[in-house]
Amino acid sequence: MKRKLSLDDIAKHFKVSKSTVSKALNDSHEISAKTKAKIIAYAREHKYRPNLNAINLRKEPSQSVGVIIPNILNYFFAQVISGVEKVLNDRGYNMIACISNESYKKEVAITEMLRKGAISGLLVSLAEETGKLDNTDHFEPFLNKGIPVVMFDRVSSKLDCDKVTIDDTKAAYNATEHLIKSGCKRIAVVSLLGDLEISKLRINGYHQCLKDHNIDLDQSLIFEKLEKSFMEVEIRKLLSAGKVDAILGLEEEAGVTSLLTANSLGIKIPEELSIICFTNGILPKYVVPSLTSISQHGYHMGQRAAQQLVNRIEQNDPEKPFETEVIKTTMIERDSTIPLIKAQP
Amino acid sequence: MKRKLSLDDIAKHFKVSKSTVSKALNDSHEISAKTKAKIIAYAREHKYRPNLNAINLRKEPSQSVGVIIPNILNYFFAQVISGVEKVLNDRGYNMIACISNESYKKEVAITEMLRKGAISGLLVSLAEETGKLDNTDHFEPFLNKGIPVVMFDRVSSKLDCDKVTIDDTKAAYNATEHLIKSGCKRIAVVSLLGDLEISKLRINGYHQCLKDHNIDLDQSLIFEKLEKSFMEVEIRKLLSAGKVDAILGLEEEAGVTSLLTANSLGIKIPEELSIICFTNGILPKYVVPSLTSISQHGYHMGQRAAQQLVNRIEQNDPEKPFETEVIKTTMIERDSTIPLIKAQP
DNA sequence: GCTTTTTACGAAACCCATTTCGAAAAATGT
DNA sequence: ACATTTTTCGAAATGGGTTTCGTAAAAAGC
Numbered sequence A, B: 001m002k003r004k005l006s007l008d009d010i011a012k013h014f015k016v017s018k019s020t021v022s023k024a025l026n027d028s029h030e031i032s033a034k035t036k037a038k039i040i041a042y043a044r045e046h047k048y049r050p051n052l053n054a055i056n057l058r059k060e061p062s063q064s065v066g067v068i069i070p071n072i073l074n075y076f077f078a079q080v081i082s083g084v085e086k087v088l089n090d091r092g093y094n095m096i097a098c099i100s101n102e103s104y105k106k107e108v109a110i111t112e113m114l115r116k117g118a119i120s121g122l123l124v125s126l127a128e129e130t131g132k133l134d135n136t137d138h139f140e141p142f143l144n145k146g147i148p149v150v151m152f153d154r155v156s157s158k159l160d161c162d163k164v165t166i167d168d169t170k171a172a173y174n175a176t177e178h179l180i181k182s183g184c185k186r187i188a189v190v191s192l193l194g195d196l197e198i199s200k201l202r203i204n205g206y207h208q209c210l211k212d213h214n215i216d217l218d219q220s221l222i223f224e225k226l227e228k229s230f231m232e233v234e235i236r237k238l239l240s241a242g243k244v245d246a247i248l249g250l251e252e253e254a255g256v257t258s259l260l261t262a263n264s265l266g267i268k269i270p271e272e273l274s275i276i277c278f279t280n281g282i283l284p285k286y287v288v289p290s291l292t293s294i295s296q297h298g299y300h301m302g303q304r305a306a307q308q309l310v311n312r313i314e315q316n317d318p319e320k321p322f323e324t325e326v327i328k329t330t331m332i333e334r335d336s337t338i339p340l341i342k343a344q345p
Numbered sequence C: 001g002c003t004t005t006t007t008a009c010g011a012a013a014c015c016c017a018t019t020t021c022g023a024a025a026a027a028t029g030t
Numbered sequence D: 001a002c003a004t005t006t007t008t009c010g011a012a013a014t015g016g017g018t019t020t021c022g023t024a025a026a027a028a029g030c
Helices: A007-014 A018-025 A033-045 A052-057 A075-090 A104-116 A128-133 A137-144 A168-181 A197-212 A228-241 A252-264 A298-315 B007-014 B018-025 B033-045 B052-058 B075-090 B104-116 B128-133 B137-144 B168-181 B197-212 B228-241 B252-264 B298-315
Strands: A063-069 A093-099 A121-124 A149-152 A162-166 A187-190 A246-249 A274-278 A292-295 A324-327 A330-332 B063-069 B093-099 B121-124 B149-152 B162-166 B187-190 B246-249 B274-278 B292-295 B324-327 B330-332
Touching: A007 A018, A007 A033, A018 A033, A052 B052, A063 A075, A063 A104, A063 A298, A075 A093, A075 A298, A075 B093, A075 B104, A093 A104, A093 B075, A104 A128, A104 A137, A104 B075, A121 A137, A121 A298, A137 A149, A149 A298, A162 A168, A162 A298, A168 A187, A168 A197, A168 A246, A168 A274, A168 A330, A187 A197, A187 A228, A187 A252, A228 A252, A246 A252, A252 A274, A298 A324, B007 B018, B007 B033, B018 B033, B063 B075, B063 B104, B063 B298, B075 B093, B075 B298, B093 B104, B104 B128, B104 B137, B121 B137, B121 B298, B137 B149, B149 B298, B162 B168, B162 B298, B168 B187, B168 B197, B168 B246, B168 B274, B168 B330, B187 B197, B187 B228, B187 B252, B228 B252, B246 B252, B252 B274, B298 B324
Parallel strands: A063 A093, A063 A121, A121 A149, A149 A162, A162 A324, A187 A246, A246 A274, A274 A292, B063 B093, B063 B121, B121 B149, B149 B162, B162 B324, B187 B246, B246 B274, B274 B292
Antiparallel strands: A093 B093, A292 A330, B292 B330
């Protein structure tokens, strides 16, 4: 690849000064029509594009931060982006949004692109594949250069940086407990999340809760790595067998698919089957019956992650220890679970 | 606001050269520990932040384009962003994503920010408020400076630039025709879109189709500027009156709300009421009965808009006339409409 | 004590476009 | 024909870093 054409190159070609070229291309009145015409023609022919960094060097510096999310079509991440964008904008930063599409390779490519560019900070939620490979080396160069990184939701314990997460374990524990208290005894776990750390945490919460309530763990009720195309079939088998009275969906799609499958099998919700799922997106509200779900407060999480990052950028204090902020989840009770009757005080 | 601290400022303070400062801050081995320590301490204390444009000036130039969308929580725009991001990434551009949140003021603020920054091009879908005010002056400066702008979906005829849209009129016409052919006679229009140009186009298509089929237009069946909070009440009134046999939703939420409201009133779909809505998002698939909808192919639209823009950037040919590319919509037939029986050939 | 090596730093080039100011050349006025 | 204005262009400064290379001074070697 030949290097880019600069003003000097054009100037040399016409044996004029680069000021003349610059003025000609900016249509200055100082330059004669003839000169302008030939310079503009030449520039156009050779596809001259000014170096924007050079132009910008003279303007007020503008800062931007990179944001890497696994999938923008996921409502939760859309909420996060929404929150991130608000904070960054309010504090005068541009957001360079990148989508890893759950691919490790793409994620690495993005980090390489961002390293070439000029970012002041980086917000990341890991791709599923990255979670499986458990390799976060591609983020080290940023930290080494003093560019702060904040991870959110899909974090990795391997990388030493600020993080914003929800308490996945506790949220799963609470959901499971709600199911148990409302009378469920055989609670299945359904998930598409695969090898992500958050998946393990949520299953841990489920385990602990069963243990605390003296319910034996039945591994055959845990479907943690379903593939999307087989999910419905698997759930149908599970429900047809009639051995479960509740389902905990580790993300929205698992919960919704369970609900629709149960509907189609004529299983009554919540009388015969209770369902709770993580991620309070659009579907749980609209599905019939509506689905009790755990809100991870994506918008708020995005805001907090961005605030952490900007604080880090602006105080530039490497001494400050890294923090992990845990955002409380909220269970939104809807019609797919039996409400717990609480004694009036 | 005081201007930023530069390397030179630090250099003067210690009466050293700026090379020394630069090396010290980059932890170069050429600088003694003592010197490094005091320079780093001073820099940290005074919150020195290097000018990223200056750093980047020496690296390979990286280009970025700005993208302004009204709302990332809208699935259609998330799809568009997805397509945009893919193309930009493949062609070596960064995407600076901005969200206008349907606000004219925010949109103007974003354009001002982007003007300060260094973007090679701009992709825009107008905020609703901008559509209502019908003012696109804030995009002129880009065009005047030779920075190409491509509008998509929510375009304005006021701005002379490349555009990518769907044929809203035709799509509405086809949907209306489908309803008519399946036996519907009183077709209501329900919409949250308000004053957007696309809203008018869609209603035009509806008008034309009625006319072509000799059905009298009944203005009382058109609810084009519903407010979100009153929508359900209005629809309930409409359906209770029992005077309509079909609903055309100009966006997803209107369609889904109509369907759910009809369900709750015990109206049978599609026997007593047919529903078609624009925007094939997540809900139409999952709702019961599933909802016939018009796919605007957001991902593809995003890709095309980005391709148009990059082509414009790279060929840098102001002579090329502006084009409006129209993307064909597809009606996805589901269970909320009566299928047309087609004669076998 | 003298040579060699290492350490520590500075001067200047470089990245690329914009812009101010000065000066030569051309056009205009008288 | 000479003075004045306008047009047209170039040299140089500017923006803020990085990097190469040269050179003192200090440390090490013999």
